[in-house]
Every structure is written in C-alpha cells, then in structure tokens.
Amino acid sequence: MMRRIWSICCSLKLAIVLTSMITGIAVIGSLVMHFNPQLFGGLNALSWHQWHNDYGSRAPLLSSWFYLTGFLLMLLAINTGCCFTEWLLRIRSSWRKTGEYLIHLGFILIIVAYFWGSFTGTRSEGERFNIGQTRAVAALPGHYLRLDAFEPVMNANGRPVDMKSSVSLLKGDRIVHSGFIHSNTPLIYNNLTIVPASYGQETIGYNILLTELNRTARIATGSTISLKDQIRLNILEFQSDAYRVGDQIIARGTDAINPAIFIRVSRNNESIWSGWLFLREPLPLLLQQAGFDFVVQSPILRFYSLLTLNTDPGMRLALIGSICMTIGVLFALFSFYYKRQRGDRPDIS
C-alpha cells in the first residue's frame, strides 16, 4: 500500500497531469485577474494573508483559481520532491542526471520559498519619507529608517528617470546599515528590501514681496520677518493645507490648498501675540499696520521620497533555488547530448 502511494507521488504522469491542470487554470485565472484589477491589483502590494483577508475571501468565486493554482503548485512541488528523493536514493547509478535533478531541486526550493515569503513576509508600497525624517520600520520591530538625502534625476526633456535616496537603517539609535538607493540598486538588510517607488513635491512655504516695505522675505517654518515699529514675526510652523475644527488646526495634506502659519509676534523681543494665521484670509490689523502686506512671488518646494519596504524570509532560499536551476540547466545541456550519444532514447514509459 505504502509503496503504491509512494509510486503515485513519484509518478511522472502525475507531474504531467498537474502541469497541464496548472497551465489550464492559470490561463483562465490570468484573464480573470486582468479584468478584475480592483480585486487582484493588490497582490503585489500585500502579503497573501492580508490579500486573503481584504480581498480574496470577499470574492471567493473570482479568486478560486488563485487558491486552486496555489494548491496544485504545492502538489507539484511535493511530486517533484518525491521524484527528487527517489533519484537521491539511486544517485550512485544515476549521477549523470545531476543537471536535470538540480532543476527539479531548484523548482522545489523556489516554490517553498515563494509560499513562505508570501505568507510570512510583509509588503509596504510607497512609504513617504521627507528628507531628514526617521520612521519606524513596521516589519522590523526596533528598527527605523532615516532618509538622509534625496534627489530625482531628470532626462533632457525634464522627465524623471531615476530617484536617488541616501538612507540609514537604525536599530534603536545605532546605524546598522546605510546606503544609496536608486534604480536597480536596492538596500537589502536581512529579509528587508528597500527600493525606490516614486517621489513627490510639497510646498513648504513661500517667497514673498512685502509690498509696503518693498522687501522680499520667506514664509516657512523657522523663518523670521522684521516689520515696522520693532515688530518681529517668528513663523513657528507652516502648513500647506490646514483647516479649523473648533479651536484646533488640523493639517489635511501637502497640496498648497489652504496654507496657514503658526506665528509669534513680538515687539522689542517681547511676545505680544501668537496663533494660527490663514494666508488666504484677511490679516490681523496689527500686522497690516506693521507692514505685513505681501504678494507671493514663488512657492518654496521640497522633494520627498516614496520608498517600498518589503520583507521576504524566503528570498534567500529562492535565490539558492534559482542558482540550483541555473547550474542544473548548464549540466542538463551537457547530459542531454551525452545521453543522446549513448543512444539513450526517451522511451521510459
């Protein structure tokens, strides 16, 4: 009985049946996937259990091909594993098939690695980092990522072609890894891969012309403007899009829609007023009288980087699998002709 089960597990015909079933289902599934981007669009950006919870389980019919393909692939990997084990047991007499069986081993390793990585890995696409900002890496507890510098690279037509980010990975306050990320150059640390996803630009203030005083000045976090009558205006915070909820000011986004500044007004170094000022609203009389009447000359812009941070515990195993496969292919190329030379026709069934 056991022998029979084992021989089914090792069966070449089973392998062909499984491959045919997988290809057939994947043909249909790929079309279902393509025409339902709202359901499958997240597959690259989410781990499998997250995708299953958020999407797959809510559309069981449309996603059934995905689960079925996964199941059959697992069966094929088991089938290949048994076949590989059989060969290992007979390696003394069939070592010449090392190439073919390295391809089989590679396939098993890649499938195991892919399932492992897809279930236990994490995906986080396009996380926003401002220059100098440090953020916790959710997938690696106790680790933080700091964006030290960022610069987009444009081509002659002004179109972005690359994004260069210098980053430091910290564990607590100790730098454990740092590097330069751009196209095809990720930062890899343990299971974590960081690659550039995109970038954006935000307004962090304005260059203005003080009309009455006939001077230029900057409205941005940290800048100071001297006005008439010994009045100084310290800008403590700039928000490009803010709104009021009761007494509170809430930042809404980074597009310059409703800019506001939190200022402290002082005369002879003595604070006389502080509070939020919406730049699109009429200015307080006190400030107008002190000459704070302006026109915006240009926005002050700052780039930010969008980085993808993915962890995949199976990544290295998959690499080992693909190395096995590559070496296997090279060996199999030789043994294919060698077997032919010996008149070894493929007539085994």
Next chain:
Amino acid sequence: MQILFLKTVFGFYLLSTSFYLWHAIRPKISIRRSAFALFLAAFVLQTLLLLFRWYTAGYLPVTNLFSTQFFFSWALALCYLYFELRYRIHATGLFVIFLTLLLLGSALPRNPSIPPLIPALDTVLFTLHVIFSFTGYAFFAMAFSVAVMFLIQKRLQTAILPDLALLRKINEEAVFLGFCLFTLCMVMGSIWAQIAWGYYFSWNIKSVWSSIVWLFYGGMCHAKFIRRWQGTGYAWLTIAGFGVVLFTYLGIGLLMQSNHPLE
C-alpha cells in the same frame, strides 16, 4: 547607412528563402548550397551590424521596438544556423527564416537610432533576461517549424524533408534547448524584479503567461517520455505551445494592457 546595411541583410535572407523554396520544388545540390551561402552571408552581415550597434551604444540595444525586432530576428537566424549545421535541415526550418524576414521587414521602416539607456534598464540582468527570452522563443519557433514539418512528412513521406525519426529528435531538442534558455530568462527576470521592485514575482498578466510558457514547455520535457505522446502527439503539443508563446509575446501587447516593464 544602417538602413542600407539592413536592406542588404534583408535582401540576402529573401534570396536565400527563394532558393530554399526553389530547392523544395526542384531539389538540386547547387541550389541548396547557394541558399545556405546566401543565408550565411546575411547572418554574418547581421551579426556585424548587431556588434556595431552594441559597440556604438555601449550596451546591447534591446530597449525599443526596432532593437528588439532586430535582435529577435538575429536570434532566429542563429537558431536556424545551429540546426542547419548540426542536422542539415535545409528547408525544414523555413518557417524560422520566414519569421526572420517578417521581423526584419517590419523593422525596416522604423527609426534605427538607439535611444539613451534609461537607468531602470541599465543592468546586466535586464540584458540577460532579454537575450535568453528571445533565444528561447527562437528555439520554440524552430520546434514549431519542425513539428509542422513532422506532420507534413507523416502524410507526404517526401524525400525533400528529413525522415520522421530525425524530425522527432530535432523537435525534442529544440523544445529542450528553448526550455533551458527560457528558464535562464525567468531566473534573470526574477532577480531583476527583486532588485527593481522588491519582489521576484509580479502578479500581472505578462508574468503569469511567461510562467505558463515555462511550465508548459517544462511539461513537454517530460511528455516525450510517455510513449503515447511521442511523435505526432508531441508535434501537436509543440504547435499548441507556440500558440501560448505567440499570445505571451504578441497577444498581450496587442490585446491587453500590461504593467510589465517591456510592454
């Protein structure tokens, strides 16, 4: 200048094809030899042009439609040359030369200038990915050509074509070599994807169909061991496999929008 060179290459391939067809109708050694000499001349010239373009660009130019068509046609010619030198297949691989002509012919009106290499494609992994993909496809096309000839030969039993045993052997070999090259294409593509996007398999229609191609031909590497599938069954499988290849290479690009970087 390049266009003139390219037209010469095209002319030689065209002449070679005509000679092969002539030979098929009226078999004569001198005609067959002339056909091969013309083919060889075209291939040498095309190789020189490819090397020149590679040298002047500083990278293997396979980043726009003209370059990929040019490279694919070269890979097809290389594949034909391999089987011709090894098995003297002559007109059996005519379909492959037809494809070469078709690709070169449709590339002729396009601009041959080489675009600057964008950083996203500036990696040896991309170059290897493309090289192995097109050489793999070339062998699948050869397998298709031989499979069709197998079915014709089975009916006609003509002396112009090689015997069935040899056709079967070449068919199996072309599938196996194509599978090996396509495996390398998938490996290089996956490593490239990992360093470019942070994951090595992307769920988009092009990647799924490339996996289908790989698995299908992987299955075919085994089907030849099953007696029932040998010969005729294998020839039909090869034809079906090439249908999958055509859909992956052309169908997805023409009928659907994919987010694969090369679409």
